[in-house]
Amino acid sequence: MAASSSSSSSAAVVLAAHCAVLLMLALAGAAHGNPPSSAGSVLSSTFYDASCPSAHDVVRRVIQDARVSDPRIPASLIRLHFHDCFVQGCDGSLLLDDDLPAIKTEKTVPANNKSARGFEVVDDIKSALEEACPGIVSCADILALAAEISVELAGGPRWRVLLGRRDGTATNIQSARNLPNFFDPLNVLQEKFRNVNLDDADLVALQGAHTFGKVQCQFTRENCTAGQSRGALENLDQVTPNRFDNKYYGNLLEGRAQLPSDQVMLSDPAAAATTAPIVHRFASNQKDFFRNFAASMIKMGNISPLTGKDGEIRKNCRRVNKGY
Numbered sequence: 001m002a003a004s005s006s007s008s009s010s011a012a013v014v015l016a017a018h019c020a021v022l023l024m025l026a027l028a029g030a031a032h033g034n035p036p037s038s039a040g041s042v043l044s045s046t047f048y049d050a051s052c053p054s055a056h057d058v059v060r061r062v063i064q065d066a067r068v069s070d071p072r073i074p075a076s077l078i079r080l081h082f083h084d085c086f087v088q089g090c091d092g093s094l095l096l097d098d099d100l101p102a103i104k105t106e107k108t109v110p111a112n113n114k115s116a117r118g119f120e121v122v123d124d125i126k127s128a129l130e131e132a133c134p135g136i137v138s139c140a141d142i143l144a145l146a147a148e149i150s151v152e153l154a155g156g157p158r159w160r161v162l163l164g165r166r167d168g169t170a171t172n173i174q175s176a177r178n179l180p181n182f183f184d185p186l187n188v189l190q191e192k193f194r195n196v197n198l199d200d201a202d203l204v205a206l207q208g209a210h211t212f213g214k215v216q217c218q219f220t221r222e223n224c225t226a227g228q229s230r231g232a233l234e235n236l237d238q239v240t241p242n243r244f245d246n247k248y249y250g251n252l253l254e255g256r257a258q259l260p261s262d263q264v265m266l267s268d269p270a271a272a273a274t275t276a277p278i279v280h281r282f283a284s285n286q287k288d289f290f291r292n293f294a295a296s297m298i299k300m301g302n303i304s305p306l307t308g309k310d311g312e313i314r315k316n317c318r319r320v321n322k323g324y
Contacts, residue, residue, distance in 0.1 A: 042164070042307065043162035043163060043164045043165065043301075043302060043305060043307065044162060044163065044164055045160035045161060045162055045163065047141075047162075047163035047164040048133075048136065048137065048141075048163055051133060051136050052129070052132065052133035052136045052137055054132050054133070055129060055132075055133070055136075055137050055141075055145065055163075056145060056149070056161075058125070058128045058129050058132050059125050059129070059142065059145045059146055059149055060149045060153075061128070062121065062124050062125045062128055063077065063121065063125075063146060063149055063150060063153065064153065066121045066124070067153070071242055072117075072213055072214055073118055073121055073150070074150030074151070074153055074154050074212065074213075074244075075150070075154075075209070075212045075213025075214070075236075076116075076117045076118035076121075076213065077118045077121065077122075077143070077146040077147060077150045078146075078147040078150050078151060078209050079116065079118075079209070079213070080094060080095075080116060080118055080119075080122070080143055080146070080147075081143040081144060081146065081147035081300075081301070082147075082206065082209070082300070083106075083111065083112060083116060083176075083179055084140070084143055085196070085300050085301065085303045086175075086179055086180065086192075086196060086303070087106060087171075087172050087175045087176045087179065088168065088172040088175055088304065089168075089303045089304025089305055089306070090140050090143070090144065090165055090300075090301055090302075090303055090304070090305050091140050091165065091166075091167060091168030091304075091305070091306050091311060092138065092139035092140035092142075092143065092165075092167040092168060092314065092317060093106060093168045093170065093171045093172060094106050094107065094112070094116070094143075094176075095119065095122060095139050095143075095317040095318060096171055096317075096318060096319070096320070097318040097319065099319060099320070103170065103171055103320070104171060104173055105171060106171050106172070106173060106176040107119075109173060109176040109177045109179070110177065110181075111176070111177075111179035111180075111181060112176070112179075114216075114231070115215075115216065115219075119318075121146075122139070122142060122143070122146070122317055123317060123318070125142050125146065126139060126142060126314075126316070126317050129142070130315070135313055135315070136313065137313070138165050138166050138167045138311075138313050138314065139167050139314050139317035140165035140166065140167050140168075140305070140306070141163045141164070141165050142317070144161050144162075144163065144165065144301050145161055145163070147297065147301075148161045148297070151209075151244050151293075151297075154212050154242065154243055154244035155243045155244050155245060156244030156245070156290065156293070157244075157290035157291070157293060157294045158294070159294035159295075159297060159298060160298075161301070162298060162301060162302065164305070164307055165305040165306060165307065165311075166305075166306040166307060166308075166310055166311030166312060166313060167306070167311050167312050167313060167314045167317075167320075168306060168311050169311065169312060169320045169321075169322075178192065179192075180192050180193070180261065181261065182215075182219040182259050182260060182261050183219075183260050183261065184261050184264075185264055185268065186264040186265065186268035186270055186271060186274075186275065187268075187270065189203060189261060189264070190203060190274070196300075196303050197299070197303070198296070198299065198300060200274050200275050200278065201278055201292060201296070202296040202299060202300070203265070203275065204265055204275050204278040204279055204282065205278075205282070205289065205292040205293045205295075205296040206293070206296050206297070206300065207261070207262055207265065208246070208248055208249065208282065208289060208293055209293075210236045210237065210248055210257075210258070210259065210262055211236070211237045211240070211243070211244055211245055211246070211247060211248035212236065212237060212240075212241060212242055212243060212244050213235075213236050213241075214233040214234060214235055214236060214241075215233070215234055215236050215258060215259065216230065216231050216232065216233060216234075217230065217231075217232045217233070217234050218230040218231070219259065220234055220258045220259065221257065221258065221259065221260050221263060234258060235258075236248075236258050236259070237251060237258075238251070238256070238258075239251065245286060246282055246283060246285075246286040246289045246290075248262075249279050249280075249282045249283035249289070250283050252265065252266050252279050252283070253266070253279070253280070253283055255267075265278075265279050266279055
């Protein structure tokens with residue numbers, strides 16, 4: 001793609017995502033009975049403009065440094081944001097370590113155990129932000145910023161990240177055990193997405209994050225080949241494994257999706273009337289996929305955020321502030 005075309009495409013994606021913001025804000029809380037916090041606050045792309053204007057640049061620098069030695073980091077960071085938001089909202093609960101008896105970590109539930117990663121990079125981002133603007137940027141917002149920057153660095157769309165989340169002070173193990181699973185059938189995936197106000201278009205778009213990164217072979221459709229250990233890594237997208245693009249959907253059309261939960265969006269009997277047409281659309285039009293992905297990320301990022309005086313700004317993303 002020529003540079004001028006790429007620039008105009010990026011601008012269009014940002015504009016489309018920005019125009020979707022008001023709608024996403026309205027949907028995110030109302031469907032769950034979660035109005036704005038007691039302070040009446042809402043998320044804003046300019047939230048840190050005065051209090052920590054370098055926030056985006058700090059997060060970007062740390063991720064750029066981290067991916068030099070670990071190219072998987074961008075895909076790992078966006079997965080952390082996804083798994084955080086699907087459990088009691090985007091509140092940074094996934095980042096908490098065990099602090100028994102009060103807090104039991106979500107990191108060891110089946111969907112996260114030995115597969116969720118990138119926590120050390122989040123720690124590095126938090127340390128850098130605490131040096132730049134102490135006590136200002138929440139861990140939940142770090143995950144949201146890291147997800148957008150990771151996608152952009154891998155060649156994907158940009159969007160205006162809405163900020164102003166505060167950190168939760170509890171985990172939710174029951175909810176974490178119900179995260180979308182690699183082996184979920186289509187109807188279960190749809191139900192889990194509907195439960196957090198995400199529809200079929202959001203499901204197909206957000207599953208598109210599997211266009212980069214790796215997965216343990218034990219979770220793939222073909223499972224591990226002879227001689228492979230269960231933890232051996234396979235590229236999620238074997239065509240362009242480190243680039244965020246729409247090749248993932250072409251893989252689905254050719255029956256080559258790595259994950260069972262991806263291929264069901266075409267193979268399930270109910271897919272023809274629900275998810276399959278969206279897969280076909282995104283496979284044939286990368287700009288359309290990028291626009292929808294950005295809008296769905298904004299929508300997901302607005303699942304039950306803590307704002308205003310709710311929650312706290314953690315000093316350490318692994319621990320609540322009590323005791324500091």
